[in-house]
Amino acid sequence: MLAAHNLVKNYGPHQVLSGVSLALKPGELTALVGPSGSGKTTLLRALAGLEKPDQGSIQLGDQQLGSTTPAPEGASWPYTTTGPAPFWPQVTVVFQQLFLWPHLTLRENILLPARNLPGRDHEAALAHWVKKLDMAAFIDRYPNEASGGQKQRVAIARALMLRPQFLLLDEITSALDVQQTARILEFLPELKAHGMGILLITHALNFARQAADQVAYIEGGKILEAGPAALLNKPKTAALKKFMQDAALAS
Numbered sequence: 243m244l245a246a247h248n249l250v251k252n253y254g255p256h257q258v259l260s261g262v263s264l265a266l267k268p269g270e271l272t273a274l275v276g277p278s279g280s281g282k283t284t285l286l287r288a289l290a291g292l293e294k295p296d297q298g299s300i301q302l303g304d305q306q307l308g309s310t311t312p313a314p315e316g317a318s319w320p321y322t323t324t325g326p327a328p329f330w331p332q333v334t335v336v337f338q339q340l341f342l343w344p345h346l347t348l349r350e351n352i353l354l355p356a357r358n359l360p361g362r363d364h365e366a367a368l369a370h371w372v373k374k375l376d377m378a379a380f381i382d383r384y385p386n387e388a389s390g391g392q393k394q395r396v397a398i399a400r401a402l403m404l405r406p407q408f409l410l411l412d413e414i415t416s417a418l419d420v421q422q423t424a425r426i427l428e429f430l431p432e433l434k435a436h437g438m439g440i441l442l443i444t445h446a447l448n449f450a451r452q453a454a455d456q457v458a459y460i461e462g463g464k465i466l467e468a469g470p471a472a473l474l475n476k477p478k479t480a481a482l483k484k485f486m487q488d489a490a491l492a493s
């Protein structure tokens with residue numbers, strides 16, 4: 243299990259997370275939804291060990307990360323790179339900004355972080371994901387020669403090469419058109435079958451309704467509702483009701 247317990251995170255005088263608890267289970271997809279600026283990315287970064295909480299803790303199995311946990315040797319908080327964080331690679335993140343290295347081919351981009359993990363057949367794993375994500379036609383191109391959707395699949399494959407227990411995805415389809423978005427979202431339930439726990443920050447509420455095992459609604463740094471995906475159909479709070487109405491207008 244990967245869990246946040248009563249997480250508080252401040253940026254200067256501004257409290258961005260105000261006592262957030264959320265547990266991700268292996269083999270389950272959790273959709274985290276909420277308005278812009280509500281703390282979604284901050285929560286995801288904290289769950290990945292990229293941000294240190296001011297109060298509360300993050301727990302991965304028997305590892306605990308709290309406000310007094312020192313940064314790993316040679317590093318300091320917060321982590322701004324994709325480099326090793328406390329829970330890496332068991333917890334791996336993919337952001338909307340892809341962080342692909344422009345001077346490497348997409349194939350090399352996928353292989354580079356995995357090479358930090360010796361004793362595995364990376365070529366075989368790569369071949370597997372190239373097939374699964376239908377990337378053969380463009381895998382030897384450079385990032386500037388691929389579409390947004392293709393690059394997003396590459397970023398996902400790069401994360402999957404690390405065989406994470408938990409995969410945290412921050413608005414990975416927000417910049418994509420409907421076809422490219424569907425191509426990626428359709429693939430996510432397959433990963434659950436491998437026992438991977440997934441956190442998906444998304445505006446794709448219909449997908450969340452269909453595919454999520456758990457939905458959490460966050461606003462103003464607090465999780466106001468959490469439970470089975472059906473809660474999106476019957477909001478209890480006025481806040482989620484309004485959010486769903488706004489979403490219906492925009493779709």
Ligand code: ADP
Pocket residue numbers: 253258276277278279280281282283284285
């Ligand atoms: P969301 O992902 O839901 O849009 P964020 O977690 O990115 O929200 O941000 C929540 C709030 O924290 C916002 O008000 C944002 O401006 C603020 N914030 C995020 N990161 C930082 C930072 N590094 N320094 C200061 N304020 C930040």
Ligand code: MG
Pocket residue numbers: 282283284412
């Ligand atoms: Mg965000």
